Amino acid sequence: MRHLTNEELTDLALASDEQSLRLEIEALSEWSRTASQQADEFWEKQRAEVWSRINAGEERKSRHALVFAWSAAAAMIAIAGVMLSSGSREPVIPQARVDSDQELLMTVERVVQSEALPSLQPAALLTREMVQASSASTIRKKGLSHED
Structure with a gap:
């Protein structure tokens, strides 16, 4: 073929x-x-x-x-x-929980100290310094207000 x-x-x-x-x-x-x-x-x-x-x-x-x-x-x-x-309804605005700065700082400090991970140690140190600075400023403010 x-x-x-x-x-x-x-x-x-x-x-x-x-x-x-x-x-x-x-x-x-x-x-x-x-x-x-x-x-x-x-x-x-x-x-x-x-x-x-x-x-x-x-x-x-x-x-x-x-x-x-x-x-x-x-x-x-x-x-x-x-x-x-759907456009005529009022939008629902969620209510945010307001924490004071001091409460938030204390919560962060507790979490950082309780977990004690090596990677979080610098953050723990920074948090401690911030708490000490905050405490010192509130003591100074109280001292100034008593002197007046």
């Missing part, structure tokens, strides 16, 4: 197409004679059938377009209703 080259395949396909085209061209004269012998009533009937099919397709398209338009309008109204109803 021998395989055909690309050129041989192209030539074979071209010869086949030429042969089928030649048969169509030869039959064309017979078809034109047959078509010309048809009565005008036949052609009027053909035209009417073609136009009725065209109009039926357009009516179907217009019905689909109408359904789509109403669906889109209903969806937009629903979305607008949801947006309006």
Whole structure:
């Protein structure tokens, strides 16, 4: 079994197409004679059938377009209703718990001292210094207020 080259395949396909085209061209004269012998009533009937099919397709398209338009309008109204109803509510503002700086500092100090991780030792030292500075400033303030 021998395989055909690309050129041989192209030539074979071209010869086949030429042969089928030649048969169509030869039959064309017979078809034109047959078509010309048809009565005008036949052609009027053909035209009417073609136009009725065209109009039926357009009516179907217009019905689909109408359904789509109403669906889109209903969806937009629903979305607008949801947006309006959710926009009229008062926003809920969560109440934040307010701790004094001193309480927060003491809490941080307790956590740092209780865990005593090596990586947190610098933070513990810094916290102790801040507590001492804070205590010293409150003592000074009390001392100044008593002197007056």
